[in-house]
């Protein structure tokens with residue numbers, strides 16, 4: 589098990605486009621979307637779209653069928669499967685909708701690769717309407733971050749993941765994203781971590797314009813093939829480094845083992861868990 593946590597944004601990072609826009613376009617809601625996007629709060633726009641689909645008699649299953657057609661680069665699926673097989677802890681951090689994210693990941697057979705999906709919760713109510721809740725309840729407990737939209741501060745979520753994974757030794761974090769909302773979590777990364785912004789997208793532009801505020805190493809990517817190559821290369825490099833540490837401690841142990849023939853007491857103290865206990 590490598591000590592690596594890889595956190596993925598979803599829209600325009602795992603899938604090539606935006607799942608909300610995909611449903612709006614593919615299910616004939618473009619006109620309504622354009623009409624309401626500037627007249628109701630942004631966080632309510634998708635709820636309004638789901639309401640409209642319900643009114644038109646469209647079911648959650650039909651929305652799911654539409655989502656399954658959203659393009660996902662095959663090398664990104666492969667990269668996720670490989671990173672999971674290498675023992676990385678993979679998580680989603682998306683300001684999209686739970687139903688959209690999970691339907692697409694499941695359809696491509698990679699939902700099980702993720703230990704956690706952080707996104708805006710959804711449920712299908714008793715009338716069959718897809719209902720959306722905000723990740724943070726911004727009326728009772730606003731997150732107070734002025735970099736992020738009111739319903740989700742990704743920086744807060746990253747800090748929670750950092751705290752929850754620190755018990756089992758030092759973890760290296762990777763964050764992959766594209767949008768303005770991915771800047772806040774990128775600021776929370778530490779030295780030794782890696783941020784992978786999608787090239788020419790808003791996160792990449794923000795990092796380029798203020799590179800000194802980012803403590804993590806920056807590695808841009810532009811398509812699925814590059815994402816796979818860069819991510820797996822970095823994971824392999826870290827794994828080799830960690831194995832080298834293991835190898836050096838093993839060789840120390842061997843030399844101590846030799847020494848133990850002359851001074852067993854001191855060796856036992858140094859490596860109590862690795863030496864057989866005589867009975």
Ligand SMILES: [Mg+2]
Nearest residue numbers: 597599600767
């Ligand atoms: Mg995105």
Ligand SMILES: [Zn+2]
Nearest residue numbers: 733736741772
């Ligand atoms: Zn924030």
